[in-house]
Amino acid sequence: MITLVPASMQAERALARRDAALPGLPWLLDNGRLSELLGETVRVTRVRYKPGTSLLVSFRRRRNGSFDYGWAMTRTPASSGKLLEREHTVRSHGGDMRILRPDPGDPEALVAVGGVEDDWALHRNLTWLKKYGIERLGLHHRPGAALLAGSSVLRYKPERRLVLLSHKASTAVVIKAAAKPASPGQQTQFLNRLRHHGVPLLPQLADAECLGHGITASTAWGTGDLAARGNSTGTRTAAYTAGQALAALHRVPAAVDVSGPVAEPAAGHRCEDLAAQLKATRTMVSALLPELEPLARELETRLTALLLARPRTAPVLVHGDFSPDQVLVGDSEVRLIDFDRTASGFAEADLGSFAAAEEAVLPAAGRSPSSEALPDGGAPAGAAAGGPKTALLAEGYVDAGGRFSQAAVDAWAAYRLFNSSVDPFRDRSPEWAADMSWHLGRAKELVP
Structure with a gap:
C-alpha cells in the first residue's frame, strides 16, 4: 500500500534536512511528535522561524474543559546554553519552564517548553x-x-x-x-x-x-469583524461604512507635531524599510521553499522598482495594517481597531492591504493563481486586487471624499501578498506550501 504524503509535510521534512543546525526542529513542526514529547495532545498555532538559529512555536491544548496555550523553542546546540539559563531564571521566579531532550541519541538537541506566564519576553x-x-x-x-x-x-x-x-x-x-x-x-x-x-x-x-x-x-463590541462575515446585506453595508471610516482616518492631519506618532513615514513606506522588508521576505521564501526563489527574486525586483518610484499622491495618515479583521461590525455601525502601526504613508497602501487580505482567505482550499473565477465572489485572475468587500470599501471611501489610483492599490496589494506569503507557514496552514505559491502567483498578476 502506498501512503501519500501531503506536499506541506514533504516540504517540512525537506526543511528539516536542510537546516541541520536545528536538530530539534522536526519535533516542533509536527503536532503528533510534539504531543508525544509533551505527553498530551497539542496543536501548534503559530511559528516564528529563524533559519539556522531558532524555532519558536505556540501551541494550544485543552485543560479542565477549556483551551490553554503554551510555547516551545529550540535553538542551535551552540546557543542552547541560553535556554538553560532562561530555565533557571524562570524557575527562580516560580515558573514552570522545562528543558526536554527529544532524541536520546543526540543530547545536544534541546527543546524548551513553558506556559504563557513563563514567556520571558512577556x-x-x-x-x-x-x-x-x-x-x-x-x-x-x-x-x-x-x-x-x-x-x-x-x-x-x-x-x-x-x-x-x-x-x-x-x-x-x-x-x-x-x-x-x-x-x-x-x-x-x-x-x-x-x-x-x-x-x-x-x-x-x-x-x-x-x-x-x-x-x-x-x-468588547459588535458581532464580529468584517473578515468573518459572509456576503449578506449587513456585510455589504458594513464594508461601505468602513470605506467612509477609512476616508475619515486619511483626512486627519498626518504630521501632528515633531514628536507625534505620525511625524515620520510608516515603517515599510520609507525606502530603506520597504527594501529591507522585501529582501527579508524573499530570504524566508527561499529558506522554506527553494523552488520558489526565482519567483520571489523577480517580485522583489519588480516591487522595489514600482514602490520606490516617485509618489504621485500626497502622504496621508494611514492605518498601516488595514484589513477586514481590523473592522468590527455591530448592526449598521463599524469600529476600526489596532492603530499601533499608524503613521504617514499613502492612501493606496491601506486600500491595497485590505484588498490583499480579502483575497488571501480564498486560496485555503488549494486554488491555483490561474483559476478563472474564485468562489464567494473573489476576483478572477488578472482582475484588480480584492473582492466584493474591497469594491464596497472603495465605493464608501470615494463617496466620503477619498481619492486613489487603482494601479497603486494593486501594487500595494501585491506588496502585502508578497510579504504575507510566509504567513501560511507561520500560521500552520495544512496546505501552507500551496498557499505560499498562490500568494506569490497572485502578487505577480498584480504588478506590471
Whole structure:
C-alpha cells in the first residue's frame, strides 16, 4: 500500500534536512511528535522561524474543559546554553519552564517548553498586569489566583503579545499584553484626536501606567469583524461604512507635531524599510521553499522598482495594517481597531492591504493563481486586487471624499501578498506550501 504524503509535510521534512543546525526542529513542526514529547495532545498555532538559529512555536491544548496555550523553542546546540539559563531564571521566579531532550541519541538537541506566564519576553508586563493592571482596569481578580483565571485566550504570539477576553460585571473586556510599551498610535491623546476627526473607535480602558507596561484594553463590541462575515446585506453595508471610516482616518492631519506618532513615514513606506522588508521576505521564501526563489527574486525586483518610484499622491495618515479583521461590525455601525502601526504613508497602501487580505482567505482550499473565477465572489485572475468587500470599501471611501489610483492599490496589494506569503507557514496552514505559491502567483498578476 502506498501512503501519500501531503506536499506541506514533504516540504517540512525537506526543511528539516536542510537546516541541520536545528536538530530539534522536526519535533516542533509536527503536532503528533510534539504531543508525544509533551505527553498530551497539542496543536501548534503559530511559528516564528529563524533559519539556522531558532524555532519558536505556540501551541494550544485543552485543560479542565477549556483551551490553554503554551510555547516551545529550540535553538542551535551552540546557543542552547541560553535556554538553560532562561530555565533557571524562570524557575527562580516560580515558573514552570522545562528543558526536554527529544532524541536520546543526540543530547545536544534541546527543546524548551513553558506556559504563557513563563514567556520571558512577556513575563514582566504580565506580572505587572496581575499585580496592578487588573485593578486599574476595574476588573476583579482574586489574590493569589493565576493570571488567566476567569479569562480566555483569544490570541497568543510568543514573545510578542497575549490577547485575553475577561469580564467586568456583565461586560466583556479585551485585554492585550505586549512585550513592549504601547506604541504612540495607542496613546490616549492620539486616539482622542482620531475620534475628534470622526474616526469610529472603541473606548479605551487603559491609563498611562497600563500603556507604559504594554497593556491596552477596551470593551468588547459588535458581532464580529468584517473578515468573518459572509456576503449578506449587513456585510455589504458594513464594508461601505468602513470605506467612509477609512476616508475619515486619511483626512486627519498626518504630521501632528515633531514628536507625534505620525511625524515620520510608516515603517515599510520609507525606502530603506520597504527594501529591507522585501529582501527579508524573499530570504524566508527561499529558506522554506527553494523552488520558489526565482519567483520571489523577480517580485522583489519588480516591487522595489514600482514602490520606490516617485509618489504621485500626497502622504496621508494611514492605518498601516488595514484589513477586514481590523473592522468590527455591530448592526449598521463599524469600529476600526489596532492603530499601533499608524503613521504617514499613502492612501493606496491601506486600500491595497485590505484588498490583499480579502483575497488571501480564498486560496485555503488549494486554488491555483490561474483559476478563472474564485468562489464567494473573489476576483478572477488578472482582475484588480480584492473582492466584493474591497469594491464596497472603495465605493464608501470615494463617496466620503477619498481619492486613489487603482494601479497603486494593486501594487500595494501585491506588496502585502508578497510579504504575507510566509504567513501560511507561520500560521500552520495544512496546505501552507500551496498557499505560499498562490500568494506569490497572485502578487505577480498584480504588478506590471
